[in-house]
Amino acid sequence: MSKLKVMHVEAGENFYGGARQVAFLVEGLAKRGVDNVVVCPRGSLTARRIAELPVALREIPMHGDLDLLLTPRLLGLLRAEKPDLLHLHSRRGPEILGAIAGRLHGLPIVYSRRNDHYESPRVTRFKYRLYDRVVAISAAIGQVLQDSGVPAGKIRVVRSAFTPDPVAPLSRDALRDAFGLPHDAFVIAIVAQLIRRKGHAVLLEAMPRLLQAIPNLHVLFFGKGGLQQELEQQIAGAGLGERVTLAGYREDLPALLEGLDLIIHPAFAEGLGVSLLQASANGVAIVASRAGGIPEAVRDGVNGLLVPPHDVQALGDAIVALAGDDARRHALGAAGRRLIAEEFSVDVMVDGNLAVYRELLPDARA
Incomplete structure (x- = not known):
């Protein structure tokens, strides 16, 4: 019985939610005796963070879906590293080009699906033949896959997880000082890429009414993206x-979160929302859209409030309600910490992925 070796491919340049999940996963797998090779874009923040973990890092150029040379690059790495299994974690290149490399090398392939959008039947028929298993990071995504015609026998739901970073949080006053805000400012934030589906524009549309109801309101948008x-x-x-x-x-976002009054997530589509898990792990109440897998991360009335997507009025009502009720806001934050500890354990996520590997490689040792 040989020791299990897995190659992971993550194409994210920045250390956003998906890349963070890869870091959680490979660190947990390493503790369980799995050898991991992680392939990341050369010179990326993701590569820099993965380099801190007890895994082998390989940095290569990655240029998206049209980077046809990605297949031979990955095939060369597969031949050099000789893993037992290939786990693809990203769209924009690795999902197809990486899978072709894996098939050419004759490996079992696992693909982590992190978004909840429907693909065309033609894409679905071709793409999902390439994978032996598809790991959906929420039940909502699992349902989208089944509705799209992916065989249920290929789908496994293993939810994303989160554990807080061991950092000293900034105080409320220190956070406000860091952004030049008055100490009495009511500060809310969106933590998301600056892309349309995250719904930043919905919050901006609600701002005139919010400023009337909350005169000391200030908003922070954390993230980068094409919508800037x-x-x-x-x-x-x-x-x-x-x-x-x-x-x-x-x-330094983990140190900033506890100084916020609310996290807002008015997304139109979302697989699960790692930033929401991060907010709850840090005790911050949430107002979010009832879209995609978000209701699995934000339980209405438990760790936050849910509103219909695109609904400016409902979003504003929820924010105003929590801004005027400190006790309820703090109770939602405290419940969020408990929810993450009980239901979004990194250990459970790691064991779930490892169970998928063992289905495909029952003789491997880990």
């Missing part, structure tokens, strides 16, 4: 420059 210029223009055009701050991607 458009958001900057929308903020300036609405005269919100002194109330909304584009704070960029912050590596």
Whole structure:
């Protein structure tokens, strides 16, 4: 019986939710005796963070879906590293081009599906033949896959997980000082890539009413993305420059979260939402859309409030309600910590993925 060796491919440049899940997974697998090789974009923040873990790191160029040379690059790594299994964690290149490399090398392939959108039947028929198992990170995604015609026997639901970083949190006052805000500011934030489906524009549309009800309101947008210029223009055009701050991607985000009053997530589509798990793990109440897998991470009335996607009025009502009720907001935050500890354990996520590997390689030792 040989020791299990897995190659993981993560194409995310920045250390967003999906890449963070890969880090949690490979660190947990290493503790269970699995050898891991993680392939990341050369020079990326993700590679830098993975390098801190007890795994082998391989950095290569990755340029998206049209980077046809990705297949021979990965095939060369597979021949050199000789893993027992290939686990693909990313869209935009590895999902197809990486799977072709795995098939050419004759390996079992696992694909982690992290988004809840429906694909065309033609794409579904071709793409999911490439994988031996598809790990859906939420039950909602698992249902999307089944509805799209992916055989149920290929699908396994293993939810994303989270554990707080061991950092000293900034106090409320220190957070406000860091962003030049008054100490009495009521600070809410969206933690998400600056892309349309995350719903930043819905919150901006609600701002006039919110400022009437919460005169000391200030909003922070944490993240980077292609929507930045458009958001900057929308903020300036609405005269919100002194109330909304584009704070960029912050590596020190774990230290900032506990100084926030609310996390807002008005996304139209979401597989699960690692930023929501992170918020709850840090005791921050949430207002989010009832979309995709979000209701699995945010339980309405437990660790946050859920509203219909695109509903500006409902989003504003929920934010105003919690802004005016400190006791309820703090209770939701405390319940969030308990929810993460009880239902979103990293150990459970790691064991779930390992169980998928063992289905495909019953003789491997880990």
